[in-house]
Amino acid sequence: MSxxxxxxxxxxxxxxxxxxxxxxxxxxxLDPVGTKCGxxxxxxxxxxxxxxxxxxxxxxxxxxxxx
Numbered sequence: 001m002s003x004x005x006x007x008x009x010x011x012x013x014x015x016x017x018x019x020x021x022x023x024x025x026x027x028x029x030l031d032p033v034g035t036k037c038g039x040x041x042x043x044x045x046x047x048x049x050x051x052x053x054x055x056x057x058x059x060x061x062x063x064x065x066x067x
Contacts, residue, residue, distance in 0.1 A: 001015070001016065001017060001018040001063075001064060002014070002015050003015075003016065003018075003025070003063055003064070005025070005030070007026065007030055007032060008032060012030060014029050014030070014063075016029060016063055017063075018062060018063060018064030019062050019063075019064065020062065020063045021058065021059050021060070021061065021062060021063070022049065022051075022056075022058045022059075022061045022062065022063050022065075023035065023037060023047045023049070023058035023059045023061075024063075025063045026049065026058060035047075035049065035058070037059065040059065041059075042057045042059050042060045045057075047059040
């Protein structure tokens with residue numbers, strides 16, 4: 001599935017399965033330095049990313065989800 005993301009002001013298209021967690025897309029595909037994986041269970045908040053101006057848990061949000 002091709003997905004367009006705007007990360008740190010730069011728009012990028014990635015081709016990943018739709019059920020791939022957003023955190024994995026950011027860390028493994030786009031490689032921004034600040035994206036972290038903490039507990040792996042969405043409990044500690046280390047994987048929080050800003051999405052459309054609001055915080056979301058990157059390890060629980062799939063890449064196919066639009067909002």
